[in-house]
Amino acid sequence: MQHRILPFVLFLLAFGSCRPSPEEIEPEIDFELSPPAYFGSFNERIPEDNPITSKGFELGRMLFYEKKLSGDNSMSCGSCHEQNKAFTDGKAFSTGINGQNGEVSSMSLVNLLWAEKFTWNGKVQSVEEQSIEPIRNPIELHENFEDAIKKLEEAGYERLFQEAFETTKITEDLIAKALAQFQRALISSNSKYDQYLRGEYEPTSSEKRGEQLFFTHPIPGQLRGGNCGDCHLGPLTSGAIDDFQGFHNNGLDSDENMDEGLMSVTGNSADKGRFKTPSLRNIALTAPYMHDGRFQSLEEVIEHYDNGIHQSSTLDILIIEGSNENQAAGDRPQLFLTDQEKEDILAFLHMLTDQVFINNPKFSNPYENENN
Amino acid sequence: MKITNYSFFALALLFFACQDDMPKTTNLQLEFAHKAGIEDFEYGRMYENIAGNRFSLRLWRTYISDVKLLKSDGEIYSVPNSYHLIEPQNLNRFTLNLSDIPTGTYESIQYYIGVTDEENLSGQLVGDLDPSNNMAWNWTTGYKFIRMDGEFEDNEGNRRGVVVHIGTNENLKLQSFTFQNPLILGQSEGHILFELDLLEAFKSPHTIDFEVLNDFQFNNEADLIGENYANGFIKLIK
Numbered sequence: 001m002q003h004r005i006l007p008f009v010l011f012l013l014a015f016g017s018c019r020p021s022p023e024e025i026e027p028e029i030d031f032e033l034s035p036p037a038y039f040g041s042f043n044e045r046i047p048e049d050n051p052i053t054s055k056g057f058e059l060g061r062m063l064f065y066e067k068k069l070s071g072d073n074s075m076s077c078g079s080c081h082e083q084n085k086a087f088t089d090g091k092a093f094s095t096g097i098n099g100q101n102g103e104v105s106s107m108s109l110v111n112l113l114w115a116e117k118f119t120w121n122g123k124v125q126s127v128e129e130q131s132i133e134p135i136r137n138p139i140e141l142h143e144n145f146e147d148a149i150k151k152l153e154e155a156g157y158e159r160l161f162q163e164a165f166e167t168t169k170i171t172e173d174l175i176a177k178a179l180a181q182f183q184r185a186l187i188s189s190n191s192k193y194d195q196y197l198r199g200e201y202e203p204t205s206s207e208k209r210g211e212q213l214f215f216t217h218p219i220p221g222q223l224r225g226g227n228c229g230d231c232h233l234g235p236l237t238s239g240a241i242d243d244f245q246g247f248h249n250n251g252l253d254s255d256e257n258m259d260e261g262l263m264s265v266t267g268n269s270a271d272k273g274r275f276k277t278p279s280l281r282n283i284a285l286t287a288p289y290m291h292d293g294r295f296q297s298l299e300e301v302i303e304h305y306d307n308g309i310h311q312s313s314t315l316d317i318l319i320i321e322g323s324n325e326n327q328a329a330g331d332r333p334q335l336f337l338t339d340q341e342k343e344d345i346l347a348f349l350h351m352l353t354d355q356v357f358i359n360n361p362k363f364s365n366p367y368e369n370e371n372n
Numbered sequence: 373m374k375i376t377n378y379s380f381f382a383l384a385l386l387f388f389a390c391q392d393d394m395p396k397t398t399n400l401q402l403e404f405a406h407k408a409g410i411e412d413f414e415y416g417r418m419y420e421n422i423a424g425n426r427f428s429l430r431l432w433r434t435y436i437s438d439v440k441l442l443k444s445d446g447e448i449y450s451v452p453n454s455y456h457l458i459e460p461q462n463l464n465r466f467t468l469n470l471s472d473i474p475t476g477t478y479e480s481i482q483y484y485i486g487v488t489d490e491e492n493l494s495g496q497l498v499g500d501l502d503p504s505n506n507m508a509w510n511w512t513t514g515y516k517f518i519r520m521d522g523e524f525e526d527n528e529g530n531r532r533g534v535v536v537h538i539g540t541n542e543n544l545k546l547q548s549f550t551f552q553n554p555l556i557l558g559q560s561e562g563h564i565l566f567e568l569d570l571l572e573a574f575k576s577p578h579t580i581d582f583e584v585l586n587d588f589q590f591n592n593e594a595d596l597i598g599e600n601y602a603n604g605f606i607k608l609i610k
Contacts, residue, residue, distance in 0.1 A: 233504070321535050
């Protein structure tokens with residue numbers, strides 16, 4: 001009997017021997033992201049241990065707007081990241097539960113898949129990590145996870161964690177993962193500019209000129225340019241992804257008055273005053289501008305780049321080498337834009353506003369009618 | 373007895389189940405060493421070009437595309453979806469692993485510096501082409517073929533940029549290298565070493581003095597660098 005089975009088993013072995021071992025059972029990936037191809041590849045940017053699922057996204061959304069994640073149940077992530085302001089709060093410095101101000105302006109949460117370094121000085125390396133830090137931070141939500149988890153358990157969150165992660169045990173790690181899933185899905189790709197790229201919108205002549213100026217590095221006597229696209233890359237209009245390439249000193253201050261920026265992370269004095277180049281998606285909705293919210297309007301920002309640059313030892317070379325006139329070496333860099341050109345660039349920046357994104361019910365506060 | 377025979381046959385099958393026939397294809401490694409003259413290149417380190425400017429780089433990336441291997445009988449193997457972004461990663465090195473290369477004896481290799489026409493403006497994500505990788509200008513102008521961001525101190529002590537962003541079709545340059553000894557790809561995998569010499573980009577036929585020209589982006593002067601990198605910028609070592 002045994003002998004009769006043996007050849008059969010061996011045949012099976014022979015046929016099976018070249019197959020890969022069965023994959024580990026993974027949660028069903030039923031959440032579809034469909035960013036435009038011109039944003040670049042994205043699938044490999046989603047961490048393997050945290051794929052986006054519809055249950056995970058939904059839990060992340062609940063947690064994003066959950067005030068129980070703050071020390072006194074008064075604030076949530078959404079308090080400083082409001083959807084109608086493209087997930088910023090309209091303030092130069094955000095205020096935490098103790099009424100204390102932070103040191104930098106709340107950043108817009110958009111198209112985070114195409115970023116690997118987070119916050120203005122680049123100290124955070126993943127969306128998961130970024131999701132946790134403000135909860136614990138004493139000048140932000142100021143809550144410890146033991147208490148936060150207890151509150152979530154009492155509010156019946158265990159069922160949602162079960163659905164999303166197949167465990168009722170709520171942990172800091174899973175809170176971070178769910179929040180990250182929600183935030184990675186915050187993709188803005190329906191602005192007028194996107195409609196134009198898809199051939200669905202015919203821009204005004206000013207918008208068209210503005211787009212051209214935005215992406216053109218000026219060459220005196222040859223090409224007029226606004227020199228924006230050297231740092232705000234491509235249709236994402238955000239900084240370079242790899243390493244700290246997307247961090248630049250954009251001439252806000254002289255050496256003496258400068259904030260540390262990236263230097264506080266790397267310890268390298270060459271990185272002083274370098275800050276993360278943010279996406280300009282929905283930029284018309286995210287005033288005030290810069291890491292310290294010093295500019296109230298986009299007009300002021302354009303004036304800064306045109307004729308407000310401060311010289312320093314770490315000023316970005318792409319700003320030093322960017323003028324529409326032949327400047328003497330060592331002169332304070334200026335763009336020498338005309339009033340019309342400034343208006344055109346402004347028109348282009350307004351094209352980046354995405355009404356679908358800021359009104360998307362999937363991204364909105366699920367407790368809106370309950371406790372706000 | 374019968375059962376034993378079947379077992380023997382099955383055992384033999386098991387033995388060969390994971391063995392291919394003689395390999396028809398193999399792997400080929402292209403290794404690129406970034407140099408500045410005879411020195412191994414490093415970011416942030418000072419180098420001197422032939423005009424005597426002292427400069428350093430913070431970024432150096434090079435696109436190559438359409439890699440082809442040529443046999444002596446004229447047969448050509450074209451690597452599919454061949455768009456590769458080369459940069460100093462492992463110290464000054466970059467290793468490009470090509471798989472499924474037909475075995476045989478090859479006499480030369482060729483590729484373009486730059487991104488070939490058909491995909492440069494297509495917006496397709498082929499090979500290493502990716503609009504979010506800091507090499508794209510925008511969809512109407514395609515990719516930068518070579519990007520160098522750096523700085524130098526001029527004669528008056530001013531800090532100035534060295535900005536080399538070269539693209540557009542006229543700067544797509546075919547490079548052909550004939551192997552000193554034919555490259556035999558068979559049982560063993562192949563390995564080819566190239567060197568990219570930063571200083572060559574500013575050397576010949578056009579000697580570039582950063583005091584005069586230091587910004588090469590989409591302007592007429594960009595083509596000078598294009599002509600320079602067509603000429604001795606990449607060398608076949610072995």
